[in-house]
Amino acid sequence: MDNQKIHMNGGDGPNSYANNSEYQKQLVGYSKIVMAELIEQELDVGIINPDCSPFCVADFGCSVGGNTYLAVQNIIEAVETKYKSNEQDQENPQLQVPEFLVFFNDLVQNDFNTLFNYIHGNKPNYFTTGIPGSFYGRVFPKAFLHFAHSSMSLLYLSRIPEEVLDRKSAAWNKGRIHYSSSGAAKEVEAAYSNQFRKDIQAFLDARAQELVPGGLMAIITLTILDGVLPSDSPMAINFTILGSCLQDMANMGIMSEEKLDSFNLPYYYTSPMELETLIKTHGCFDIVRFEKLPTPLRQVVIDVQAAVLSVRVVTEQLFQQHFGKDITEELFQRYAEKLDSHPVLKDDKYRTDASYFAFLKRKTETSKPGS
Amino acid sequence: MDNQKIHMNGGDGPNSYANNSEYQKQLVGYSKIVMAELIEQELDVGIINPDCSPFCVADFGCSVGGNTYLAVQNIIEAVETKYKSNEQDQENPQLQVPEFLVFFNDLVQNDFNTLFNYIHGNKPNYFTTGIPGSFYGRVFPKAFLHFAHSSMSLLYLSRIPEEVLDRKSAAWNKGRIHYSSSGAAKEVEAAYSNQFRKDIQAFLDARAQELVPGGLMAIITLTILDGVLPSDSPMAINFTILGSCLQDMANMGIMSEEKLDSFNLPYYYTSPMELETLIKTHGCFDIVRFEKLPTPLRQVVIDVQAAVLSVRVVTEQLFQQHFGKDITEELFQRYAEKLDSHPVLKDDKYRTDASYFAFLKRKTETSKPGS
Numbered sequence: 001m002d003n004q005k006i007h008m009n010g011g012d013g014p015n016s017y018a019n020n021s022e023y024q025k026q027l028v029g030y031s032k033i034v035m036a037e038l039i040e041q042e043l044d045v046g047i048i049n050p051d052c053s054p055f056c057v058a059d060f061g062c063s064v065g066g067n068t069y070l071a072v073q074n075i076i077e078a079v080e081t082k083y084k085s086n087e088q089d090q091e092n093p094q095l096q097v098p099e100f101l102v103f104f105n106d107l108v109q110n111d112f113n114t115l116f117n118y119i120h121g122n123k124p125n126y127f128t129t130g131i132p133g134s135f136y137g138r139v140f141p142k143a144f145l146h147f148a149h150s151s152m153s154l155l156y157l158s159r160i161p162e163e164v165l166d167r168k169s170a171a172w173n174k175g176r177i178h179y180s181s182s183g184a185a186k187e188v189e190a191a192y193s194n195q196f197r198k199d200i201q202a203f204l205d206a207r208a209q210e211l212v213p214g215g216l217m218a219i220i221t222l223t224i225l226d227g228v229l230p231s232d233s234p235m236a237i238n239f240t241i242l243g244s245c246l247q248d249m250a251n252m253g254i255m256s257e258e259k260l261d262s263f264n265l266p267y268y269y270t271s272p273m274e275l276e277t278l279i280k281t282h283g284c285f286d287i288v289r290f291e292k293l294p295t296p297l298r299q300v301v302i303d304v305q306a307a308v309l310s311v312r313v314v315t316e317q318l319f320q321q322h323f324g325k326d327i328t329e330e331l332f333q334r335y336a337e338k339l340d341s342h343p344v345l346k347d348d349k350y351r352t353d354a355s356y357f358a359f360l361k362r363k364t365e366t367s368k369p370g371s
Numbered sequence: 372m373d374n375q376k377i378h379m380n381g382g383d384g385p386n387s388y389a390n391n392s393e394y395q396k397q398l399v400g401y402s403k404i405v406m407a408e409l410i411e412q413e414l415d416v417g418i419i420n421p422d423c424s425p426f427c428v429a430d431f432g433c434s435v436g437g438n439t440y441l442a443v444q445n446i447i448e449a450v451e452t453k454y455k456s457n458e459q460d461q462e463n464p465q466l467q468v469p470e471f472l473v474f475f476n477d478l479v480q481n482d483f484n485t486l487f488n489y490i491h492g493n494k495p496n497y498f499t500t501g502i503p504g505s506f507y508g509r510v511f512p513k514a515f516l517h518f519a520h521s522s523m524s525l526l527y528l529s530r531i532p533e534e535v536l537d538r539k540s541a542a543w544n545k546g547r548i549h550y551s552s553s554g555a556a557k558e559v560e561a562a563y564s565n566q567f568r569k570d571i572q573a574f575l576d577a578r579a580q581e582l583v584p585g586g587l588m589a590i591i592t593l594t595i596l597d598g599v600l601p602s603d604s605p606m607a608i609n610f611t612i613l614g615s616c617l618q619d620m621a622n623m624g625i626m627s628e629e630k631l632d633s634f635n636l637p638y639y640y641t642s643p644m645e646l647e648t649l650i651k652t653h654g655c656f657d658i659v660r661f662e663k664l665p666t667p668l669r670q671v672v673i674d675v676q677a678a679v680l681s682v683r684v685v686t687e688q689l690f691q692q693h694f695g696k697d698i699t700e701e702l703f704q705r706y707a708e709k710l711d712s713h714p715v716l717k718d719d720k721y722r723t724d725a726s727y728f729a730f731l732k733r734k735t736e737t738s739k740p741g742s
Binding site for chain 1: 419420422423425470472479483484488491498499501503504509514515532583647
């Protein structure tokens with residue numbers, strides 16, 4: 001099962017991702033200062049050839065909201081600062097602040113119309129394009145990009161591992177919708193982890209080809225801390241509750257057992273150690289920085305509806321595609337009721353997740369994969 | 372009044388542009404062979420620096436349908452053929468067929484979601500991006516593009532000339548919706564023509580900066596033949612009838628006279644001589660070819676509903692934005708009735724329009740405007 005249709009709720013209504021992604025916005029804010037420092041320190045202003053290239057930036061997994069705009073703005077300000085300070089350098093008088101061409105990337109099903117309206121409304125000082133396609137494959141020509149950014153996107157697998165849906169496999173995840181759900185077999189987690197390894201490899205392969213030597217890449221992703229069992233994560237609680245609501249609905253005949261058994265969520269929460277190891281093993285990127293970001297303030301602690309909405313905007317499309325449009329209103333109502341009586345929102349023992357920031361530099365001397 | 376909201380009917384339903392643009396498709400077909408010949412003859416394969424640039428193609432005014440895909444496909448096939456034949460040339464062994472990066476441009480209100488779904492469904496052999504913004508200003512970085520294409524887009528003015536809406540002006544177009552409408556003053560046409568001159572100047576200024584020296588540009592646009600009065604064109608009949616339907620509706624109180632007086636259609640049909648002169652006068656482009664294209668088969672001759680639909684898909688958004696969504700069903704019903712009893716669809720004396728094809732090359736030695 002290909003997950004080529006993962007996208008956030010579009011538009012700008014009350015259930016839209018655009019209006020319900022405060023958590024992601026805070027992460028972009030936390031990364032701003034460290035990213036500016038690292039751009040000042042690591043960017044080689046000579047990586048663009050001003051005769052035939054603007055400075056090209058891409059955000060992979062941009063979705064539709066203001067967060068991609070903010071992240072890009074932070075990058076461009078830092079790069080401009082670097083070029084401006086370089087202009088003072090008498091030894092390189094020819095290097096001026098370049099023109100910027102920014103590519104917003106997401107799957108073809110993403111709501112680019114909403115994105116474009118938002119970006120244009122902010123009158124950016126760069127040229128704006130949307131570039132549809134899965135970032136687990138090539139999206140750009142070779143040696144074209146100077147800076148790549150991806151925030152909270154690498155936790156979406158390119159597909160659900162086949163064995164998770166296979167009745168004959170030890171990894172069959174009957175009656176549950178995620179590997180972290182209470183009671184899931186170890187083999188389910190292994191299948192997800194294996195898929196993640198392949199996906200990260202594919203992501204890094206593609207970016208290694210698309211970035212110029214010396215090109216930079218910033219990644220933010222959500223992890224479960226080293227040594228924590230997936231089932232002890234806050235996501236596990238959410239997905240276990242959502243799964244039990246679906247099970248209740250199956251028991252009432254609203255959907256079939258088969259329908260439920262054939263559904264799993266395509267999210268994988270890596271650990272910091274797993275992610276760092278995969279990047280190092282890949283070999284095409286130097287890790288300049290790899291660090292934990294502060295935890296965003298959870299306004300949701302006191303507001304179950306906000307907590308429900310933050311899960312709904314990212315998962316609703318997946319439920320609708322599989323179970324039909326009619327079930328989600330009831331599903332999230334049931335979810336809200338069960339969540340309200342669970343301690344996950346209030347008890348700090350469930351704070352076992354953390355967002356990590358990785359700042360990478362494309363090596364100049366390794367062979368390019370696939371080229 | 373800025374016409375920043377001109378766009379075709381989106382989506383892919385029965386009233387969509389995507390499903391009602393056969394006329395435009397035939398024009399793209401007619402230009403295929405001559406474009407391939409001219410690319411073979413005029414393209415300098417050395418205009419790209421393969422170390423830092425793919426071959427960049429842009430379609431200006433792409434809309435949402437299959438026509439932009441076809442046009443781009445024709446260009447890319449011809450450029451590939453040129454590079455392949457060049458590969459046989461032992462003197463330039465380093466020049467291989469490059470990677471292609473294609474930019475689909477239209478106003479930010481264009482339905483890029485439908486466009487992206489269509490293009491991806493065809494699995495193109497190039498990298499695809501959408502780039503929103505008015506082509507009467509800069510859309511790309513300097514010296515970035517290698518081939519620009521624009522079909523049936525330059526007839527949309529960037530705005531309605533102010534004097535046409537000014538009660539005190541001799542160019543006030545009271546009770547009519549276009550300069551070609553029966554009874555319009557000469558000053559109305561002059562105001563439209565003046566705006567067109569400014570717009571073409573702005574278009575050529577921007578493209579002159581964005582195209583590399585030696586870069587190529589193909590333009591297809593609809594003209595009224597030299598010496599023909601605008602009021603003797605088939606567009607004049609259509610817009611006079613549409614205007615009279617609106618006048619009937621105003622008389623019935625469905626809309627106010629003021630509302631009608633403040634509406635004009637933003638289309639200008641240049642003459643071949645006017646267009647050629649404007650390009651020559653601009654000075655940044657050599658005209659390699661300037662010729663009349665065959666007239667597309669008008670299936671509409673025998674089918675009034677098809678004729679109505681072909682006008683509806685390009686004008687409906689404009690009527691809705693000004694008069695509200697509720698009036699267009701009635702407007703086009705009235706239009707169909709009046710059109711049915713008019714000889715315009717059947718009588719060849721109204722064939723005073725023609726599509727022209729211009730193939731231009733960015734000069735290498737002129738100064739760049741605005742740079």
